[in-house]
Amino acid sequence: DTEVTQTPKHLVMGMTNKKSLKCEQHMGHRAMYWYKQKAKKPPELMFVYSYEKLSINESVPSRFSPECPNSSLLNLHLHALQPEDSALYLCASSQSPSGSVSHTQYFGPGTRLTVL
């Protein structure tokens, strides 16, 4: 089973709202990722968690705040977003971030975020 789930599927929020995106995997993977994808563009890495610790932050603005409560869950807390933050947010997981055989990242279906 290579399933990564994400909720909600769609989210519309105002610039003053606070919301959270949720990602879950039950494959025993120890690395989890957040990507942002604008229309007609490839995904761009935002954050990497390795063994529940933040290992990569790609200079993402502080209005995006990731959290990894346990090895199966990854959240992305959103606050004071701008309209240009509207995008598809993809979560992924893999067995380990580097240095071993399996590096395949499996992606969830994404959350389509619209900021008004």
Place this chain on the structure above:
Amino acid sequence: AQKVTQAQTEISVVEKEDVTLDCVYETRDTTYYLFWYKQPPSGELVFLIRRNSFDEQNEISGRYSWNFQKSTSSFNFTITASQVVDSAVYFCALLYNQGGKLIFGQGTELSVKP
């Protein structure tokens, strides 16, 4: 620097035609991994194949085949007898041994018409 180039932005074919999607990569690393992902209109990125830098064997999976050539830094993907369900954006990606960062190409949008 790590880079992936998919020169074909859009390709349109008629059902049952064969189609090849090109991917050229740049890396100074000797150990790296290459991937192809499919993204249908629903948005989910679906993993298709992984190749490591030490394995230049070509692979066939049903109607899909991949040609990895280190000499030309290419990892091309061929769909034989294309079907309408193959319509999607296809991404080639490079993973190098630096913490799990995937470098994606710009993607090729494939449209298969009946």
